[in-house]
Each structure stands twice: as C-alpha cells, then as structure tokens.
Amino acid sequence: MRQGKQNGERRSFGRKGQLPDYMTENICEDLIRLEDMVKIYDTGVLKVLGLKRINLTIHRGEFVAIMGQSGSGKSTLMNILGCLDRPTIGHYYLDGVDVAAMNPDQLSLIRNRKIGFVFQSFNLISRTSALKNVELPMTYARKSKKFREERARVLLERVGLGKRADHMPNELSGGQRQRVAIARALANEPPLLLADEPTGNLDTAASVEIMELFSQLHKEGTTVVVVTHEEEIAAFTERIIRFRDGQIVSDCPNVPRECGEERKTDASVKAEAAQKGDEALC
Amino acid sequence: MLIENMKMAFSAIQASKMRSFLTMLGIIIGIGSVISIVSIGDTMRGLFADLYGKIGITQAYVAIGYWVDERRQSDYFNLEEMERIKEIFGDEITYMDCDSQTSADASCARTTVKFNFTGIDYNYNEVQPINLIYGRFLNEGDVLGRRKNVVMDTVSAVNLFGEENAVGKSFRTTIYGTTDEYTVVGVYQKDMDPFEAMMMGANTEGGEAFLPYTILTWPNDMIYDLRFFCRSEETMDELCANIKNYVARIKDRRPEEIQLITARDQMGQWNGMLGGVSTAVGGIAAISLLVGGIGIMNIMLVSVTERTREIGIRKSLGARTRDILVQFLTESALLSACGGILGTLLGGGLVMAGGLLMGIPTVVRPGVVMLAVGFSALVGVFFGMYPASKAAKKDPIEALRYE
Numbered sequence: 016m017r018q019g020k021q022n023g024e025r026r027s028f029g030r031k032g033q034l035p036d037y038m039t040e041n042i043c044e045d046l047i048r049l050e051d052m053v054k055i056y057d058t059g060v061l062k063v064l065g066l067k068r069i070n071l072t073i074h075r076g077e078f079v080a081i082m083g084q085s086g087s088g089k090s091t092l093m094n095i096l097g098c099l100d101r102p103t104i105g106h107y108y109l110d111g112v113d114v115a116a117m118n119p120d121q122l123s124l125i126r127n128r129k130i131g132f133v134f135q136s137f138n139l140i141s142r143t144s145a146l147k148n149v150e151l152p153m154t155y156a157r158k159s160k161k162f163r164e165e166r167a168r169v170l171l172e173r174v175g176l177g178k179r180a181d182h183m184p185n186e187l188s189g190g191q192r193q194r195v196a197i198a199r200a201l202a203n204e205p206p207l208l209l210a211d212e213p214t215g216n217l218d219t220a221a222s223v224e225i226m227e228l229f230s231q232l233h234k235e236g237t238t239v240v241v242v243t244h245e246e247e248i249a250a251f252t253e254r255i256i257r258f259r260d261g262q263i264v265s266d267c268p269n270v271p272r273e274c275g276e277e278r279k280t281d282a283s284v285k286a287e288a289a290q291k292g293d294e295a296l297c
Numbered sequence: 298m299l300i301e302n303m304k305m306a307f308s309a310i311q312a313s314k315m316r317s318f319l320t321m322l323g324i325i326i327g328i329g330s331v332i333s334i335v336s337i338g339d340t341m342r343g344l345f346a347d348l349y350g351k352i353g354i355t356q357a358y359v360a361i362g363y364w365v366d367e368r369r370q371s372d373y374f375n376l377e378e379m380e381r382i383k384e385i386f387g388d389e390i391t392y393m394d395c396d397s398q399t400s401a402d403a404s405c406a407r408t409t410v411k412f413n414f415t416g417i418d419y420n421y422n423e424v425q426p427i428n429l430i431y432g433r434f435l436n437e438g439d440v441l442g443r444r445k446n447v448v449m450d451t452v453s454a455v456n457l458f459g460e461e462n463a464v465g466k467s468f469r470t471t472i473y474g475t476t477d478e479y480t481v482v483g484v485y486q487k488d489m490d491p492f493e494a495m496m497m498g499a500n501t502e503g504g505e506a507f508l509p510y511t512i513l514t515w516p517n518d519m520i521y522d523l524r525f526f527c528r529s530e531e532t533m534d535e536l537c538a539n540i541k542n543y544v545a546r547i548k549d550r551r552p553e554e555i556q557l558i559t560a561r562d563q564m565g566q567w568n569g570m571l572g573g574v575s576t577a578v579g580g581i582a583a584i585s586l587l588v589g590g591i592g593i594m595n596i597m598l599v600s601v602t603e604r605t606r607e608i609g610i611r612k613s614l615g616a617r618t619r620d621i622l623v624q625f626l627t628e629s630a631l632l633s634a635c636g637g638i639l640g641t642l643l644g645g646g647l648v649m650a651g652g653l654l655m656g657i658p659t660v661v662r663p664g665v666v667m668l669a670v671g672f673s674a675l676v677g678v679f680f681g682m683y684p685a686s687k688a689a690k691k692d693p694i695e696a697l698r699y700e
C-alpha cells in the first residue's frame with residue numbers, strides 16, 4: 016500500500032489487511048499502455064467500430080490533451096482508460112496490470128484508488144452537499160468519517176470552494192460544480208486524472224480556471240489526460256493526441272501555455288494550429 | 298458505512314415524502330392491524346385473567362356429567378355427602394357449597410322486585426371479594442340455624458327499599474313454596490369494571506341477595522353439583538383428580554362420567570378462542586403485509602430506474618456491487634420499517650383510544666411492537682432484494698449514459 020495504511024484506513028480488501036496484488040504490485044513508468052486496442056460497439060442491428068487498433072503509451076506525470084471532432088472516439092477511449100468500459104480486442108495495461116482480465120468489483124476498486132474521472136456534465140449527485148459528494152470515493156474506500164470530512168474540506172479549500180462545502184449542487188454555478196467534481200476526483204489521491212471535455216459546459220473564464228487547476232495538479236505529479244476540441248484548452252497541455260474516425264492521426268509534444276499568460280490572439284492560435292498540422296505530417 | 302447508508306436512505310425517503318408515504322401505506326395497514334389484533338387479544342386475556350382472578354382461578358364445580366344417559370336418583374348429592382367431602386379433603390378445600398340458586402319476587406310495602414337468591418356458606422367472603430359497607434356478613438349461626446337473613450348489594454337495596462343502607466329492613470318472599478319474612482343483615486358494594494359487567498351481567502333493575510345455603514336446599518336436599526375453591530393453584534390439579542375419583546366411587550360411576558370444571562380450564566378455553574381469532578386475523582394481516590411488500594418492491598424498481606445515473610456515478614467513483622446492493626436494501630428496509638412504526642402508532646393508538654373510551658385498561662406489549670417493526674424491516678429487505686440487485690448489477694457505462 017503506497018499511501019494507504021496511514022490515516023483512517025479501516026477495512027481493507029483481500030487478506031491480512033492488504034490491498035490485492037494488482038493494486039500494489041509494480042509502479043510502472045508507463046502509467047497507461049494500450050496495445051492493439053480495438054473497441055467495437057455491438058448495437059444489435061449493426062456493429063460500430065469505436066476505436067481501431069490503438070497503440071498508445073502515456074508516462075507517469077504527463078499532461079496530455081486528446082483532440083478530435085465529435086464522434087472521433089475520444090469518449091470511447093476515455094471510458095476505457097477510466098476502466099468504465101473494456102476494450103473489445105487488445106490490451107490495456109494500467110500501471111502494468113492488464114485491466115481486461117478484471118471483474119466488475121476489481122474494476123471498481125481500481126477506479127476508486129487509481130483513477131479520478133471528471134465528466135463534461137459534472138455528474139455530481141443531486142440533493143447531496145458538495146462535501147458529501149467529495150467524501151463519496153473515500154466512503155467507498157472505507158475511510159473513517161473524521162478522515163473523510165477533514166480531507167473533503169481540504170480538497171474543497173484547494174479548489175477554492177471552502178465556503179461552499181455545505182451547498183447543494185443546484186446552488187452552485189457550472190464552474191463551481193466542475194471544481195467540486197475535481198475535488199471529488201482527487202479524494203483518494205489517484206495517480207491518474209481523466210477529464211472528458213471538462214470545460215465543454217463552461218464559459219471561457221471558468222474553463223481557464225479549470226485548466227489552471229489541472230496544470231497545477233500536473234505540476235504536483237499527477238498524470239492528467241484531458242479531452243477537448245478547443246485549441247485554447249489543449250494549449251495548456253504538454254502533449255496533444257489527435258483522433259479522427261477512431262484512430263490516432265497525430266501525437267505531438269506541445270509547449271504548454273503558462274498559467275496567467277495572456278490570452279492568445281486568434282492569429283497566434285491559428286499559427287500554432289498550422290505548426291501542429293506540420294508536425295502531424297512529419 | 299451502515300450509518301452512511303441509513304442517512305442516504307433517509308434523505309431519499311424524505312426527498313419524496315408523499316410517494317414514500319403512499320408506498321408505506323400497505324405496511325402501515327398490515328402492521329397496524331397486526332398490532333391492534335394482538336393488543337386486543339392481549340387486553341382480553343388480561344381482562345379474563347383479572348376476572349377469573351377476582352372470582353377465583355381455583356373455583357371448580359363437580360357433578361355427574363350431563364352427557365350420561367340414564368340418570369339415577371343417587372346421582373344427586375345430599376348435604377351429608379357434601380360435609381363428608383369437606384371432611385375428607387380438609388384444608389385442601391377452602392370453601393364448598395351446593396351452588397344453589399333460585400329466583401323469586403321480593404316485596405316490601407308496595408314495591409315488588411324480582412330477586413335472584415344464591416345460597417352460600419358463612420365463609421364465602423373469604424374466597425370472594427365482597428365489599429361490605431353496611432351491617433355484617435352471614436355468620437355460622439345464620440347457616441347452621443337456617444336463619445332467614447340475607448346480604449344484598451347496594452343496587453338491589455335501592456331498588457327494593459329506596460335506600461342503600463337497608464340493614465334491619467325486611468321483605469317477604471316465597472322460596473320453594475314457603476312464604477317468609479327475610480331480614481337484611483348486610484349491604485355490600487359491587488365494584489365491577491365494564492368488562493365484568495358485560496361478562497357477568499350487571500344488575501340494574503332486579504335484585505340479588507345471598508342467603509344461607511341451608512335454606513335453599515331445605516327441604517329437597519337434591520343437589521345437582523357442588524362448588525368448591527381449592528387451597529392453591531399448584532395443588533388444584535391433584536385435588537380435582539382426587540375429588541373426581543372419590544365422587545365416582547361414592548356414586549358408583551366411572552371417572553369419565555364425572556364432570557369437573559375449573560375456572561382455570563374455562564379461562565384456558567377463552568384464551569384458546571382468542572388465540573384462534575388472533576391467528577385467523579393475523580393471517581389476513583399477513584396478506585396485507587405481502588401486498589405492502591409488493592408495493593415497496595414496485596416503487597423501489599421505479600426508484601432504481603430513476604436513479605440509474607446516480608448508480609452510474611457511484612460506480613464510477615468506486616462503489617462495488619455490494620455497496621449499491623446494501624444502499625438500496627437499506628432504503629427499502631427503512632421505508633418498510635417506517636411503515637411499521639407508523640402502523641404500530643396507528644394500531645396501538647386505536648386500541649388505546651378504544652380502551653380509554655370503554656374504560657378498559659389496554660395492553661400493548663413492547664415485545665410485539667419490536668417484533669412488528671423488525672418484521673416490517675424484514676419485509677422491506679425481502680421485497681427490496683430484487684430491485685436492489687437490479688441496481689447493483691448495472692453496468693457503469695450504461696448507467697452513466699442513461700438519460
């Protein structure tokens with residue numbers, strides 16, 4: 016157990032109070048490794064090819080943007096990376112462990128400890144306070160009540176919502192809701208943070224705040240993967256992977272926009288895009 | 298985690314109060330009727346116990362069975378036989394008389410009242426509660442001397458003489474064809490609760506009086522049955538068996554031909570009947586619990602569908618199959634238990650209100666209440682099982698996509 020035993024771990028999984036092997040075994044430099052991964056949606060009437068033979072490695076500590084048009088397979092990829100869905104063919108190694116072989120409860124444990132997922136539509140539980148929402152992953156990790164509450168407050172403070180802990184989701188703005196969702200995603204200190212169009216429902220100012228938060232988390236060592244179709248959002252990251260029709264069409268490093276940097280002009284964005292286009296060709 | 302689940306379940310129930318209430322209705326009615334039936338039964342049992350406690354649980358009657366076909370002259374007891382039995386069984390019998398009663402018109406001046414006369418021995422007030430308020434009770438001299446003295450209750454005294462304190466007053470009546478003057482030596486107060494009045498018959502118009510049993514047997518001396526009180530409840534079975542055998546021997550009958558009824562047996566019969574009624578109505582109540590349970594299952598299925606997205610979110614955050622299962626089971630159990638509590642309040646409240654209205658002390662046993670609430674929670678768990686497992690089995694990605 017890496018960060019486990021300390022505060023408030025009450026009930027544990029498996030024997031002798033240990034997490035199962037696949038949770039503790041190796042800390043891999045390649046946090047994510049996809050090998051010839053294919054996802055086919057079987058709708059009954061016809062089969063839709065969601066992803067075609069993806070090979071992809073994301074290292075520990077990277078800050079990656081996934082870009083592409085609507086329907087290009089970004090969400091499909093994120094759902095698989097987030098262990099919400101499984102590949103149809105091929106392998107997904109998360110921290111060196113093949114996720115395809117896991118049963119639903121094992122996947123739940125992995126999602127609980129290793130992954131923080133941020134959705135476009137926030138996905139907070141309604142009629143449940145911000146604090147309780149943030150506590151949830153810790154509840155499922157069987158942390159003590161005292162520990163949960165303290166940590167949830169720290170996390171809400173962290174995302175700038177210290178004073179809103181007892182607010183219900185419907186009393187918060189979109190940006191605030193998304194920050195609660197991020198605080199929740201961070202609850203069990205997961206090494207991997209996945210965000211599927213986290214700024215899709217937000218205005219520009221709120222979007223920038225969210226991305227600055229991700230940059231901050233990335234600097235502290237979390238691996239962050241963000242899906243977006245906005246160049247401005249992608250500009251915050253260090254690596255941009257572009258998708259089209261379920262395939263990776265380009266995968267280039269990016270010089271991240273500094274926090275607090277002035278907003279780019281249209282021209283500079285276009286220039287940057289053109290430059291990336293070149294990179295994609297090479 | 299359990300507390301967490303309880304809180305979640307509470308807020309889910311509170312979120313739609315009206316719906317939750319309607320869902321609980323079946324359970325409320327089911328548990329309400331169970332509680333009221335059981336409580337009414339318990340109350341009745343308590344009342345019977347009180348009643349028989351007052352008239353004496355050890356009271357018994359012995360006679361030749363009414364089912365015996367050819368009756369003989371010797372089947373009747375006479376006073377010597379009665380005295381003999383008293384002698385033989387000695388201390389074991391605390392009181393014995395010949396259970397003699399007759400009714401006759403009693404008149405004083407221009408008033409005539411129909412009276413029921415009961416023949417008793419002088420120590421009757423030692424085995425029966427008689428609250429004498431004027432004069433004295435019948436004494437040994439009255440009995441042995443066949444004196445025409447009577448003791449009556451206040452109501453009879455008022456009916457006949459127009460006043461309660463009738464000590465020293467006399468009236469005329471005809472018993473077994475002989476008209477005589479009788480004198481009141483004592484007046485007692487009958488205190489009966491409404492249940493006793495109902496079971497024993499309250500005397501409002503007529504009259505009732507005790508007189509020496511020696512008057513009521515004389516001169517016939519043909520006694521159908523003997524009434525006696527046993528020394529204690531523990532020894533009464535043995536005593537009754539012995540008396541039965543003794544009577545069979547002196548009357549040249551087989552023991553099966555002797556009828557011996559005790560107050561305790563009678564009470565047991567009442568209790569048995571009450572138990573039968575309780576079981577039957579309990580069965581009907583169980584059906585309403587079943588219907589209530591199905592109602593809960595139905596609404597939980599709706600709730601699970603409505604909250605598909607929530608289930609998806611919880612799973613995405615690491616909830617395992619069991620976590621979701623327990624969450625929904627807790628909710629249905631709590632829903633059902635709340636129904637049980639409301640039903641208990643309803644049933645218990647109705648019984649208590651009814652008791653107050655009728656002036657009868659009611660019994661609502663805490664054990665029964667706990668059992669009812671516990672059982673309703675169990676109903677919730679049972680009928681919540683299917684919806685909860687449906688919720689728990691949902692695929693996270695499908696659930697998240699649900700609109």
Ligand SMILES: Nc1ncnc2c1ncn2[C@@H]1O[C@H](COP(=O)(O)OP(=O)(O)O)[C@@H](O)[C@H]1O
Nearest residue numbers: 056058063065084085086087088089090091092
């Ligand atoms: N549950 C599903 N059933 C069938 N087809 C699906 C399902 N989810 C996604 N798809 C298909 O897979 C492709 C990729 O979708 P998606 O990953 O959601 O794209 P993006 O997130 O990039 O907009 C689309 O063609 C879409 O129609």
Ligand SMILES: [Mg+2]
Nearest residue numbers: 086089090091
């Ligand atoms: Mg998408």
